[in-house]
Amino acid sequence: MAPVYKIAVIQLYTEPLAMETNFRKATSYIREAAAQSCDLAVLPEYHLTGWVPHDPGFLPLCSEYKKYLDGYCSLAKELNICIVPGTILEKHTDEIHNIAYFISNTGSILGQYQKKNLWHPERPHLTSSRHTPHQAFDTPLGKVGMLICWDLAFPEAFRELIAAGAKIIIIPTFWGLADCSDAGLKHNPGSEALFLESTLVSRCFENTCMVVFVNAGGPKGEAEKGNWAGLSQVxxxxxxxxxxxxxxxxxxxxxxxxxxxxxxxxNYKVRQDIKSEGWHYDYSLRRQS
Structure with a gap:
């Protein structure tokens, strides 16, 4: 029989630049998930710092990433739960990397992924993983792949991961309703929510996979007043x-x-087709230099 996994999606509200406060709140949610026997807890993108790249306090905080990554590893081991701590911004020399980690229930890092498809306002600040291949890796929950936020818009990323055997694709996200242009908002103020709801379910069907999507949320009692899309789901x-x-x-x-x-x-035999000899889209996954 196939296993049944209990997954906690933690839709966190982030206080900008308040890393210690955000870490303590995330830890509290993860402890609650572990108390309910969850196998995996996932946090949103930018959950420690928020996204305020023009604030003078932002860059120094990105140098403190190791403290919090180690903290999540210790927590995973203590609670016997796998954790994807959203994304963690890391300063490496003159570059800022936006990285998602998969931490096992023993506290070991089993995989990591640096965001490849940067949203337009991120490009002056973050460094993309560019041509580094998408990789699936073994975890206690089976083969897992990770993407981040705007990667969701590129079906090629999913195809590469499932071709590598991924059954679960985890996507930490920081995606708001106001991420749409003024022209788009005139057409439909809820267009970003429509984008997410349409695309997430399509991706799981067309790739015969599970998609664990975890977005940022708004403060309790105030979320409906802001531009929070939410919609975290499995x-x-x-x-x-x-x-x-x-x-x-x-x-x-x-x-x-x-x-x-x-x-x-x-039913759909998507993976079977991808693995078949002479598959007609083969060039898109294994491009020759």
Whole structure:
């Protein structure tokens, strides 16, 4: 029988630049998830610092990443829970990297991913992983791949990960309703929510995978007044979005029977086609230099 995993999506509200406060709050949610026997807890992108690159206090905080990464590793081991601590901004010489880590329940780092597809306002500040291949890696929950926020818009990233065997794709995100242009907002003020709701479920179907999407949330009682998209969820084929949240900070816990992914592949045979000899899109995954 396929295993059933309990997954906690933690839709955190981040106080800009308040790393210690945000870390303590994230830790509290993770402890609550572990108390409910969760196998995995996932946090949003930028959950420690927020995204305020023009603030003079921002860059110095990106040099403190090791303290918090070590803290999450210790917490994972203490609580016997796997953790993806959203993304952590890291200053390396003159570059800032936006990195997601998968930490096992023993406290070991099993995989990491540096954001590749940068959103336009990020490009003056962050360094992309560019041509580094997307990689899947082994975890206690099976083969996992990770993407970050705007990577969601590129189906090629998903295809590369599932070609490498990923069954679960985890996507920490910092995505708001105001990320749309003025012209787009005139067409539909909720267009970014529509983008997310349409794309997340499509990606899980077209790749016979589970998508764990964890976005930032707004402060409790105030989320509806801001531009928080929220919508953190676990998306699976056949069922769509599980445990979907609104725009407010909080945590949603979802049980997923992994058999649903095997049933989806038996039905759609996407992975089978990708592995077949002479597959007609082969060039897009294994481009020759």
């Amino acid at each position: 998306a699976v084929p056949f069922k769509g979005a599980l445990g979907k949240m609104n725009g407010e900070e909080g945590m949603s816990i979802v049980d997923v029977d992994m058999q649903i992914l095997e049933d989806a592949e038996d």
